[in-house]
Amino acid sequence: MPADCRYWLLNDIIQRMWIRLWYLVVWLLPALALGLFSGRVASETWANVYEPRAIVAMTFTALTTVLALLMVRPHPLSETWPLLMMWGYALYPHPDPLVWTAVALLTAVCFAQMIPLPALPERWLARGGLVGTAVLFGALYLLTIAPGLLPADNGEFQFIAAQLGVAHPPGFPLYTLLAHLMTRLPIGDTAAYRVNLLSVMTSTAVLLLVYQTVWDMTKRVWASATAVLALGTATTFWAQATTANIRSLTALFAALALWALVRFYQETQASRENPTGATVIPRSLRRGIPTTLDAGIPHSEDFVRNDKPIPRSSAFARIPPKDRWLVVAALAMGLGVSHHLSLTFMSVVFVIFVVVVDPTIVKTPKRWLRPLLAALLGLLPLLYLPLRASTAVRGASADLATWSGFIEHVLGLGFQGDFFYFTDPLTLGLRLGVMGNILTFQFSGWLLAGMVIGLALLLWREWKLGLLFGLSFGVFTLITAMYRAPQTVEYMLPAYVPMVLCLGYTARYVGQSKSSRPLIQLLTASLFTAVLFQGWSHWPSYWQMHRMEDARDYAQNLLADAPPDALILANWHWATPLWYLQEVEGQRPDVTVRYVAPGADPYGETWAQEIAAAWGNGRDVIATWYDPTTYANLPPPEPLHEAFWFRQQPRTTLPANFTPLGANLGENIHLLGYLMDKPTTEIWQEAVLTLAWQPISQSPNLPISINAHLIGSDGRSYAQSDLTVSPQPGGITLSQFRLTLRPGAPPGDYAIRVGSGETSTAVTTHTVTPMSQPPITQHRVYRGASTARLLGYDWDYTLPDQPRLYLHWQTADGYVTEVRDNGDTTLPSLTGPWGVSSNQWAVSSEQGQHYVPLGQGIIWIGDPISNLAVSPPPISQSQTSLLSQHFTTTRPLWRDYVVSTRLVGYEADGFHWAWCDLVDYVPAMGAIPTLKWIAGSYITSPHSIDYTQESPTYETYCQSVKPAPGAPVLAVSDTAVPGQSIGGMVTLYDAFTQRPLPILDERITAQFPWIPLGQTTIAP
Known part of the structure; x- marks a missing residue:
């Protein structure tokens, strides 16, 4: 055989071998990834049920691997490449359900993106996404809505809405009117709940606008869904969506204006791409108008040409399309500024954007008329304030009917000292760092990275939209950073909207080249998985808050136990729920609730003066605020739930709900009875013991030191409260001990002992139960032992040469923490990868860590x-x-x-x-x-x-x-x-x-x- 023939034959054989090897690799790699991943997950889930675990794990893995090989073989790598990600957990050194869940979600989302969407009109897909958003988040927020009464500003909005009153500056008239309409609905048990329901609606509306805006920019379901899920599950947005507040409405107007400006930008771009002057209508606005595409006329992919004459009576003929969106944006900003002046700064950015997009508007003043009229129309709700000035409702004042009073209230001039408060370079630098913490408080790091990528893509591809979103966020954040707001996380709510719009845009430019499609699908899947994890991690907190009504419990108990004609002095946090119960539900009209506002004097001195004046006039006074220094010259108060009761008459009998004692504590104290706030307490929770006693010493008015302990079966104290108490001048003294069980306390029955000096006595027993929620840990673990599962560990090196190790365990009854000192790291046999027990794993020593x-x-x-x-x-x-x-x-x-x-x-x-x-x-x-x-x-x-x-x-x-x-x-x-x-x-x-x-x-x-x-x- 000639040499050249042998060469070609050998080359052909090698090529065939490489082809066979390639087909083998592209079959085995994804198939083995799926098989090993599934086998490991199954083994770690069920292997501990059967013995021997190693044999069970190998059996599970063998079965899943064979099935995976059979399933994957008919498919090319272009269809199975997402399975390669499963190698990430198949080779992961630790068992971790969160990791394998993340890998499974990444893989599933990548596969989902490969499924072609039905050949449906774009408007159907858009409307389907809007319906899905409304149903999903409407249900989510209803499941986690605050059940009723709230404190502070939230409580104010609830009773102001019920009364059609006037809220604190700037008044929020539009919100008050909308919330009052909600109170008229036959839904829920209380007006407070119905006002909370308004936030569900406004927040869901914000998400609908976000979905529509991202859809208009990208025409991609995954992009829109990611943006909506990121904002809808953000910490503060979720909180505001389930409580009475004005921030959700602020975000709604910002979102509406941004959507209108995006449409204005698209209309302007489309008009420039259509030099013939034929009418160009966005696809999402056609609403049944027949259209044809003229291949000879340039057009944007988001717009179609309409050659059919439009009747003169239609809106399209009366207002140019792009100007119509200016009217919408101006109306949104008018309503927004009349609602809260903070949107003024965003409005400046919006005006700059309009001029940048369409500079001709500067030379055509006629085009200003409709937007200006729309903006003025948005200011009409402000008329509510002077109209309510002369009514007998809370917050109303005759000054509101005067120009000076009206302007002062609407502009919030009483708060003008808070604007531009943090302007010193050192302080502003620290404050800007705090703004970064606010963002990580809201969103996961993956999502923040996606937002930065989206903004960079916008500045590269459509820099004007990048300018709009970037400046909207940047200016608002800077102004908020300089503003001394007591709750900056809430003030920032409008700034989160352009952030998630950037996140949605991240997935827009992908998929335009087939070579980059897998990488883009992986990026989109990563972001989508991140938002799902964000929502899942936030869910337990909001579900827990949904089941508690702390403000009602505090205020209602205080009113119920207040003596007749008492005066309750309250700080703002508690004044508003107390007012609601009195003025909306009619509880205890004989009691006076007075808000103690900060003044020129130190706040503690103001409180002491108010208490002394009222008590000196013969009234029982209850204070919700306490300052031991400024109260030193006042009579000793009696605890009344969490408040402080300055009595006129001494207590002569034991309260009816107390358990009698009748024992002496040494030579100074006679114990009369006690009350425990609940029969059982979880580890790391607070148990409240109220003790009734009388001094028996020769100097009854001298302060006495008393302590209370929770003593475990091992004789150790696991909770302690020490008080130095001045007894009441006469009668019975009540003292309140707050006992918080520290981590490391074992579940079981505890003895409550009360002591003074060297003497102590047992009062009662108390049952301690495991924690119902897992503690937060800096080192997450998932390794099972014979009777418990190790979920994490933490080191504390706060005290020199005294390291402490916290081991967090899950048991059949709940969660407990084991505490070890002096570097003891010995552990029982724990399960490892594939659910096989091993003694090889040990906690790492984290020098310098604190917990x-x-x-x-x-x-x-x-x-x-x-x-x-x-x-x-x-x-x-x-x-x-x-x-x-x-x-x-x-x-x-x-x-x-x-x-x-x-x-x-x-x-x-x-x-x-x-x-x-x-x-x-x-x-x-x-x-x-x-x-x-x-x-x-x-x-x-x-x-x-x-x-x-x-x-x-x-x-x-x-x-x-x-x-x-x-x-x-x-x-x-x-x-x-x-x-x-x-x-x-x-x-x-x-x-x-x-x-x-x-x-x-x-x-x-x-x-x-x-x-x-x-x-x-x-x-x-």
Whole structure:
């Protein structure tokens, strides 16, 4: 055989071998991925039921692999490539249901995108998506809607709507009218519930507009669905969608304006692509008008040419299409600005966008008329305010009928000091960092990345839309960052709309080239999976909040137990639900509820003056706010639920719901009875013991120290509350002990012991149950033992040389935490991959990690000041150091807590203080209050350590005058010397009662009343 023939024959054989090998690989790789993945998931789910586990796992895997090989063989790689992602979990070193669920969802979504949509008209697909959005989120929000009465502004909107009153500036007249209409519907049991229902409607409407806007930009179902799911399950949007609030309506007007401007942009682009002047109608607007495509005339893929004459009476003939959308946008902004002035800043961006898209509008003033009239029409709801000025409803004032009073109310001039509050460069820089935390508080990191990609694509492909969305978000965020808003997370709601529009656009330019289609489908699937996980992680918190009515319980109990003709002094948080119960439901009209507003004097002094004046006039006074310092000269109050009752007459009999005791505690206290707030308490929850007693000493008016403990069967104390109580001048004294069971407490029956000095006595027993929800952990695990499953672990190195390990277990009855000290990491045999037990896995030692549990499910996770102790020491006059405090929580919170951070310079003995400075702030510079947190929220409260050559000025002891209003700055004293030890400490306390949040680590509380942040030194 000639050499050239042998060469060609050999080449042909090699090619055939490579082809066979290729077909074998493209068959085996996806098939084995599916088989091994399915076998592993099945084994980890069911192998623990049967023995021996290894044999069971191999059997499951063999069966699934054979089935996968048979299923995949007839299909080419172009149809099976999504299965390759299953290798990710098949080779993953740890068992983890979340990981395999994510892989399965990614694969399923990629396959779903490969299924061709039915050959239906685009408008049918769009309408189908809108219907699906309305049904899905309408049902979701109804399932998680707040059941009734709410506190603070939310409660105000509920009773103002029921009465057709006037809300606090700027008045929100349109919202009040709409909410009042809702109260007339025969739905639900209370007006409060019906007002909550309005938020379900407005929030669902926002999502419908988002879906339609993304559809108009992309014509892709997956893109629209991803944007809607991302916004609809965002932390604050979901919260606002289920509670009475004005933010959802603000977002609605922003979304409506953005949709109209996108359509204006598309109409303008289409008119430029149609130089013949023939009418061009968007597909979504044809509504049955017959059309034909003229291949000779340029047109956008989103628009079609209409050659048929349009009757003169139609809207298309009266108003040019693009100008019609300007009218819609102007009406939306008119309504929006009349609703809340914050949309004014977005309106400026919108005007700039209109001029950029169509510069000819500047030279044609006639085109301004209709938008201006529409904007003025949107201001008509403001007439409600002067019309209600003379009515006898709450909030109404005769001043509203005057120009000065009307303008002051509508413009909110009383809050003008809050605008542009954070403008100092240092403070604004910290505040902008907080805005980033707000975004991570709302959305997962994957979604934020998708939004950035979408904005970049818009700026590349359609830069004018990128300008619209980017500036809308940027300007609104900057203004909000500089505004001293008590709940910045809610103010930001309109800014989330352009963000999710960018997210939806991320999937738009894909699929235009077949070579890039798998990568794009994977990107789209990743984003879609991320939004599903976001919704799934947020669901338990909102379901839990749906089942509780905290504001009604607080206010109704307070009214029910108030003495006749009592005066209740309330802060804003509790004043509004109390007013609602009185004025809407008619409860306890004999009781007076008065709001104590902040004034020129310190707030505590204002409260003390109000209480002293009313009590001196012979009235029983109940206060919802407490300050132990300013109340020192007042009579000792009696606890009334969570409030404080300043009685006129002493209590002479034991309350009817108390259990009698009749025992002495040492020589000073006679115990009369007790009341437990509930029969059982979960671990990490609070049990409230109210003790009735009388002093029996010779000096009955002197303060007495009393403590209460929950003692486990092992004799250890797992919850403790210490009080120094001034007894009532006469009669019976009631003292309230709040006992929070720390993680590590075993379930079972506990003894409640009350003590004073060296003596104590058993009062009753109390049942402790496992947690009903898993605790948050920084190291998620999923490994089963014989009777429990390990779900995670956390290390705490807060105390030097005293590491503590928290092991979080799931049992048949719930969730418990095991606490280990001194580095003990021994574990029982745990299941690993494929559900096979092994002793090989061990927890890793995370040096420098922090995990300090606090009351109400809050966890402090860093940072200590000792982290700054590097060489050379960083605390010097040449730089500013950042000391940020990080928190998370295991459940949604119902109370407002303040973070108190202190910087201390020590004497030479390292114990006594030479100087100190303090910053007390609602978390994240007031932007993310704790009562907005849900399970899994991660919050950062930034603080700056400022060491300058100028001597700091101090307002009071340990509290310096800050270099700028609102600056969370800890000042180093001018008496500090090189080499001096300085340390930090942090505590949290209730913003209303000043009650410290308990630290649930007995090692720390045995040494400090705060969380120690370690020490460093002053640089030379």
